[in-house]
Each structure stands twice: as C-alpha cells, then as structure tokens.
Amino acid sequence: MGSTKSHSTGVSRRSFITGAAAASVLAGLSLAGCAPQGEQTASAAGNGTNTKWDEECDVLVVGSGYTGLAAALEAKNAGADVKIIEKTARVGGNSALAAGDFAVCNSSVQEREGVQDSVEQYVDDMMVAGLYLNDKEKCRVIAEKSNETWEWTIEMGATWAKNDDGDYFLYPYGGHTVMRSIAQGEGGGANVTGPFAEKLKEMGVEVETKRMLTELVKDENGRVIGAIVHDKPSGNDTESGTPVAIKANKAVVLAAGGFGRDLDFRQAQDPRLDDTVDCTNQEGATAESLRASVAAGAMAVHTDWIQLLPFMSPDEQGYGVAAFYTDGQASYAPTLDVATGKRIVNELTDRKRYADAILETGQPCVQITCKKALYDGGSGLESAIKAGITTEFASIEEAAEHYGMPVDAVKEEIARYNTFVTNKVDEDFGKPIPDDAQTIDEAPFYGVRLWPKVHHCMGGVKTDVDCRVLDMNLQVIPGLYAAGEAVGGIHGACRLGSCATADCLVNGRIAGQNAANEQTV
Known part of the structure; x- marks a missing residue:
C-alpha cells in the first residue's frame, strides 16, 4: 500500500x-x-x-x-x-x-x-x-x-x-x-x-x-x-x-x-x-x-491481477526507501527510457499504466531532477542517497552518462519538459503540472533507477x-x-x-x- x-x-x-x-x-x-x-x-x-x-x-x-x-x-x-x-x-x-x-x-x-x-x-x-x-x-x-x-x-x-x-x-x-x-x-x-x-x-x-x-x-x-x-x-x-x-x-x-x-x-x-x-x-x-x-x-x-508498484528501485531489496522519495517526485520529475532518453508515461497515471510503461522498455528507467525542483524540499532524499539508490550529479550530462543514456536526447527531453513546467501544460502525456513545480536546470542534479516490484x-x-x-x-x-x-x-x-x-x-x-x-x- x-x-x-x-x-x-x-x-x-x-x-x-x-x-x-x-x-x-x-x-x-x-x-x-x-x-x-x-x-x-x-x-x-x-x-x-x-x-x-x-x-x-x-x-x-x-x-x-x-x-x-x-x-x-x-x-x-x-x-x-x-x-x-x-x-x-x-x-x-x-x-x-x-x-x-x-x-x-x-x-x-x-x-x-x-x-x-x-x-x-x-x-x-x-x-x-x-x-x-x-x-x-x-x-x-x-x-x-x-x-x-x-x-x-x-x-x-x-x-x-x-x-x-x-x-x-x-x-x-x-x-x-x-x-x-x-x-x-x-x-x-x-x-x-x-x-x-x-x-x-x-x-x-x-x-x-x-x-x-x-x-x-x-x-x-x-x-x-x-x-x-x-x-x-x-x-x-x-x-x-x-x-x-x-x-x-x-x-x-x-x-x-x-x-x-x-x-x-x-x-x-x-x-x-x-x-x-x-x-x-x-x-x-x-x-x-x-x-x-x-x-x-x-x-x-x-x-x-497482481499490482506492481512502479516507483521502486532495483538497487535495494523489498519495499526499501525508494518510494518515500521517488513517488513524491512523480509530480515534478520526468521518468526517462534509458535507451532513448525520452519520457514514457504520465508519471501521475495509475500504477498499472505506470508500471507497464516501465516494463515495456525492458530495463529500469531513470528519474532525473534537480535540487530546486525537488518535491517537499527533498523529502526522503537523504535516506535514498544513504541507501545507495540515488546519486548526485554536477550536470545533466554527467547523469545521462552515468546511466548509459544518450546525452543529447536527455538534454533535449528535459529542456522540453521544462517548457511544460513553465507553461503548466504537459503537451506529451497530459500530466497535471503543480503550481509550485520548478524547472530542472540547476545543479546539483539527482538520478534514481526505477523498476516495478510486486x-x-x-x-x-x-x-x-x-x-x-x-x-x-x-x-x-x-x-x-x-x-x-x-x-x-x-x-x-x-x-x-x-x-x-x-x-x-x-x-x-x-x-x-x-x-x-x-x-x-
């Protein structure tokens, strides 16, 4: 639950x-x-x-x-x-x-x-x-x-x-x-x-x-x-x-x-x-x-019919601490396909559609954000970093390279996502953008891998x-x-x-x- x-x-x-x-x-x-x-x-x-x-x-x-x-x-x-x-x-x-x-x-x-x-x-x-x-x-x-x-x-x-x-x-x-x-x-x-x-x-x-x-x-x-x-x-x-x-x-x-x-x-x-x-x-x-x-x-x-929780980390066992960080970021951060560097889903859809979208990529996806854009001031971030499931980066390029993602595609996708944040309209997936959402464009940046769990x-x-x-x-x-x-x-x-x-x-x-x-x- x-x-x-x-x-x-x-x-x-x-x-x-x-x-x-x-x-x-x-x-x-x-x-x-x-x-x-x-x-x-x-x-x-x-x-x-x-x-x-x-x-x-x-x-x-x-x-x-x-x-x-x-x-x-x-x-x-x-x-x-x-x-x-x-x-x-x-x-x-x-x-x-x-x-x-x-x-x-x-x-x-x-x-x-x-x-x-x-x-x-x-x-x-x-x-x-x-x-x-x-x-x-x-x-x-x-x-x-x-x-x-x-x-x-x-x-x-x-x-x-x-x-x-x-x-x-x-x-x-x-x-x-x-x-x-x-x-x-x-x-x-x-x-x-x-x-x-x-x-x-x-x-x-x-x-x-x-x-x-x-x-x-x-x-x-x-x-x-x-x-x-x-x-x-x-x-x-x-x-x-x-x-x-x-x-x-x-x-x-x-x-x-x-x-x-x-x-x-x-x-x-x-x-x-x-x-x-x-x-x-x-x-x-x-x-x-x-x-x-x-x-x-x-x-x-x-x-x-067995529900998978989409915002979990494959880098820890069981429930762990990921959900206490990543689910809060779903309103504010994009979830990217490692192979393409592109978003795959409305991050605020129901759990089945979110989990199925991740599974369809065939490998863990990556959620990327930055400090100023964190939900609730970064609730759960410290625990996630301590658990080794979240990593801090000096740039988007560094984050993309760390996860083996196409750098230019990731930069382009986050820049596009930032326009959605500014205009408060997600033109690609229709996710409601919070009024207090911030653009993802200032270091430090944070990344976490997502893979569903039963x-x-x-x-x-x-x-x-x-x-x-x-x-x-x-x-x-x-x-x-x-x-x-x-x-x-x-x-x-x-x-x-x-x-x-x-x-x-x-x-x-x-x-x-x-x-x-x-x-x-």
Missing part, C-alpha cells in the same frame, strides 16, 4: 475464474500440495463434528493488519468473544509497513481545502483504474463509508499527519481526479495498527502471533465452525508447527492479506513474476489462507457487500467472512493508491460487525 504523494492530481477479462484462469488458480493450489475436493481431510470436507477442539471463541480473526484489527475491534465492541491470530512474530502485517495514506470521500479535510468530491466520482476513479473489472457495488460501499471510517480510526487512537497549524494533510494521488487522500505521518501504517492493537489489549484481546491458518473446518451443513491453526510454524511451511483446533461459535474472518511473497503461486497466476521481480511485502504474504478457503469451497476471483494482489475470495464469502455457485458459505487484500474483485485490474487503506478498514469493520452478529441457528 505504498503512496504516490503529489501536488496534482481497454482491456477486458471475465470477473469469475473460468477456462485458462481457473486452470491457473488450480495450478497454484497444486503447488501448495492441496488435494482435490474429494481427497480433503474430513474436517475440510464437512465432518467437523468429529473434530476435537483445543480452543474456543465466538469470532476467530485471521490476520493482524488494518483489516484484521478493525474486524476484531468491531466484533469485540459488538459483544463477541474474539480471538485474533497472526502468522508472523510481528503484529500489523503489511499494513504496519505501508505508507498508509487513506482515500477519504467528502471529508472535513476536503471541505477545508475547498475540494469538491462525490461518492460517484470516487467510484468512477476506482473503476477507470480497474479497467471496469471492479465490483462496483463494493466500490460504492468503500466510498460511502470512507469518511465515517477515517473518523472512527481517530476515535480508536490512530494518528494522521498534521501541519504546523494542526491541520491534516491532503494529497492528490495518481489516478484520482481530485485530492482525497489523507496523509499518514512518520511511521506510516504503524500509526494505525499500533494504537488498534493497544486498544484491543485494553479490551482484553491480545494478538496471538506465530499462529498460521492451514485449514477451515465445516460441519455437516456446510457451515464454517472453526479452523486448524499451526502454532509456531517455521516461516511459511504449512507442515511445521503444532496443529491446534480452534472452534469459532459464530464465524471466522479471513484478513490474512495477499500472496505477493508466494513465488510459485504468483508465478502460476502471472508467469512474468518470477524470482527476478522483487516484492514490497513482508515475508508472511503467502497463499495458505487462500488455499484453505478454496479447499473449503470458496470462489477465487482475479488472482492473476505490491498488491487484486485477487482473492469472492464476497458480497456484507463481506460473506461466496462459493462456486455464488451462495454464501455460512460462518465465513473475508475483507481486505484477502478478497478479490473489488479493485479490478489495478488498485488506486490509498484505496487499499479504505478497503481494508471499511470492509474490516463490516466483516467484524457481521461476524459478531452471525446467526448460527
């Missing part, structure tokens, strides 16, 4: 997994050693009455990121006995590591800044980025509930960045047509996950770490009544650890995120994403909960607007809820930056509320 902070703002696939896409999902499942339906264990096949339970709760929440913590808070507030498990040793999942900005519609921050927004415009922006493959009804729920959910996070102790006057920051993200994203401060998503976890602790619910979901248990009527969890597993090994059977008297909520770190599974969905493509996610972002869901009858959708999985289980998981017949699986990145179909082909925070928190709350009120008779 990395951000694309700035100061300015075809394809068709079937929604459900069929044909070749279905084969892809099944291939991914087989890589994990999941047996076909007829060969599942008795509990997964629907004989949970024979299960000897080791622990018990009303609502079992799987995952401790934005989604899981929001679900647990709401379920507990509704009076349920809640147990929340986390596979890794650290609370917060990817959410705690994310930039954490939140796309909020009709907020008090927009009102203060005079920004006109609407639910329809929010939904339209999501649909355009998602190539209209999105579940529009669920997009609408996110838009409608984004503001009340943001305000709720503050009530729960979360903090958001403020300026010297005590006002919240508002940023326009690539792909959004208006400014609606409320910025996180230093610490990113941990400013939400930390307070949420503390709030739960005050309520008597502590996140149980090093517990991995491996199987969902159903009764003879097809209701999910619990799960098999492995205590203290070795990394992502589903055969390791001690199996524990946890009964969920009301429901199980899947909030385990995506599978970006599951190399075999993701490559089965998109063969381009082999081990040469890095990933921004924490090491626990693998597919075992999705496999368990499908084994229990859940429909999986859009698993081959960032967010748009695919997962199919749910309805109440966050109930659906089976292959589009019927509700009783006792099973899911939200956040574990769910497929909401974002279509491409998730807009800062909309994941909205998705996770809005739907996490809905899942928790409904799970606590699940009727079991």
Whole structure:
C-alpha cells in the first residue's frame, strides 16, 4: 500500500475464474500440495463434528493488519468473544509497513481545502483504474463509508499527519481526479495498527502471533465452525508447527492479506513474476489462507491481477526507501527510457499504466531532477542517497552518462519538459503540472533507477457487500467472512493508491460487525 504523494492530481477479462484462469488458480493450489475436493481431510470436507477442539471463541480473526484489527475491534465492541491470530512474530502485517495514506470521500479535510468530491466520482476513479473489472457495488460501499471510517480510526487512537497549524494533510494521488487522500505521518501504517492493537489489549484481546491458518473446518451443513491453526510454524511451511483446533461459535474472518511473497503461486497466476521481480511485502504474504478457503469451497476471483508498484528501485531489496522519495517526485520529475532518453508515461497515471510503461522498455528507467525542483524540499532524499539508490550529479550530462543514456536526447527531453513546467501544460502525456513545480536546470542534479516490484494482489475470495464469502455457485458459505487484500474483485485490474487503506478498514469493520452478529441457528 505504498503512496504516490503529489501536488496534482481497454482491456477486458471475465470477473469469475473460468477456462485458462481457473486452470491457473488450480495450478497454484497444486503447488501448495492441496488435494482435490474429494481427497480433503474430513474436517475440510464437512465432518467437523468429529473434530476435537483445543480452543474456543465466538469470532476467530485471521490476520493482524488494518483489516484484521478493525474486524476484531468491531466484533469485540459488538459483544463477541474474539480471538485474533497472526502468522508472523510481528503484529500489523503489511499494513504496519505501508505508507498508509487513506482515500477519504467528502471529508472535513476536503471541505477545508475547498475540494469538491462525490461518492460517484470516487467510484468512477476506482473503476477507470480497474479497467471496469471492479465490483462496483463494493466500490460504492468503500466510498460511502470512507469518511465515517477515517473518523472512527481517530476515535480508536490512530494518528494522521498534521501541519504546523494542526491541520491534516491532503494529497492528490495518481489516478484520482481530485485530492482525497489523507496523509499518514512518520511511521506510516504503524500509526494505525499500533494504537488498534493497544486498544484491543485494553479490551482484553491480545494478538496471538506465530499462529498460521492451514485449514477451515465445516460441519455437516456446510457451515464454517472453526479452523486448524499451526502454532509456531517455521516461516511459511504449512507442515511445521503444532496443529491446534480452534472452534469459532459464530464465524471466522479471513484478513490474512495477499500472496505477493508466494513465488510459485504468483508465478502460476502471472508467469512474468518470477524470482527476478522483487516484492514490497513482508515475508508472511503467502497463499495458505487462500488455499484453505478454496479447499473449503470458496470462489477465487482475479488472482492473476497482481499490482506492481512502479516507483521502486532495483538497487535495494523489498519495499526499501525508494518510494518515500521517488513517488513524491512523480509530480515534478520526468521518468526517462534509458535507451532513448525520452519520457514514457504520465508519471501521475495509475500504477498499472505506470508500471507497464516501465516494463515495456525492458530495463529500469531513470528519474532525473534537480535540487530546486525537488518535491517537499527533498523529502526522503537523504535516506535514498544513504541507501545507495540515488546519486548526485554536477550536470545533466554527467547523469545521462552515468546511466548509459544518450546525452543529447536527455538534454533535449528535459529542456522540453521544462517548457511544460513553465507553461503548466504537459503537451506529451497530459500530466497535471503543480503550481509550485520548478524547472530542472540547476545543479546539483539527482538520478534514481526505477523498476516495478510486486505490491498488491487484486485477487482473492469472492464476497458480497456484507463481506460473506461466496462459493462456486455464488451462495454464501455460512460462518465465513473475508475483507481486505484477502478478497478479490473489488479493485479490478489495478488498485488506486490509498484505496487499499479504505478497503481494508471499511470492509474490516463490516466483516467484524457481521461476524459478531452471525446467526448460527
């Protein structure tokens, strides 16, 4: 959920997994050693009455990121006995590591800044980025509930960045047509996950770490009544650890995120994403909960739509520090093809179009700027230089030569870009030029290489607007809820930056509320 902070703002696939896409999902499942339906264990096949339970709760929440913590808070507030498990040793999942900005519609921050927004415009922006493959009804729920959910996070102790006057920051993200994203401060998503976890602790619910979901248990009527969890597993090994059977008297909520770190599974969905493509996610972002869901009858959708974060550096591993520098510069600096020295894209387009444009060049591209043109006075620059991903140059010629680019072409392209900055009109790609943008023409100059990394999985289980998981017949699986990145179909082909925070928190709350009120008779 990395951000694309700035100061300015075809394809068709079937929604459900069929044909070749279905084969892809099944291939991914087989890589994990999941047996076909007829060969599942008795509990997964629907004989949970024979299960000897080791622990018990009303609502079992799987995952401790934005989604899981929001679900647990709401379920507990509704009076349920809640147990929340986390596979890794650290609370917060990817959410705690994310930039954490939140796309909020009709907020008090927009009102203060005079920004006109609407639910329809929010939904339209999501649909355009998602190539209209999105579940529009669920997009609408996110838009409608984004503001009340943001305000709720503050009530729960979360903090958001403020300026010297005590006002919240508002940023326009690539792909959004208006400014609606409320910025996180230093610490990113941990400013939400930390307070949420503390709030739960005050309520008597502590996140149980090093517990991995491996199987969902159903009764003879097809209701999910619990799960098999492995205590203290070795990394992502589903055969390791001690199996524990946890009964969920009301429901199980899947909030385990995506599978970006599951190399075999993701490559089965998109063969381009082999081990040469890095990933921004924490090491626990693998597919075992999705496999368990499908084994229990859940429909999986859009698993081959995997978002790449475009403004990452190939010169560091994982999320690193690049995004905290390069995404801010996207409004102000051009991204150049090394072979031609020319721009390749509107740097403020959505992530899919930006990433695809870089990939089409066949090698990392280069972002070049100068000190006076830096976004936010060079926020993140010092860390980027220290990490060795950004280099300072005395001239544009020196920068071009360093990256093996045609010098004259680079000089010509930056000179042309400077006219766009001066005239506030991008004649080549239509990028909105910020009012405070400066021409790139005074030393020192700075360069950084960009190459996309796996960032967010748009695919997962199919749910309805109440966050109930659906089976292959589009019927509700009783006792099973899911939200956040574990769910497929909401974002279509491409998730807009800062909309994941909205998705996770809005739907996490809905899942928790409904799970606590699940009727079991």
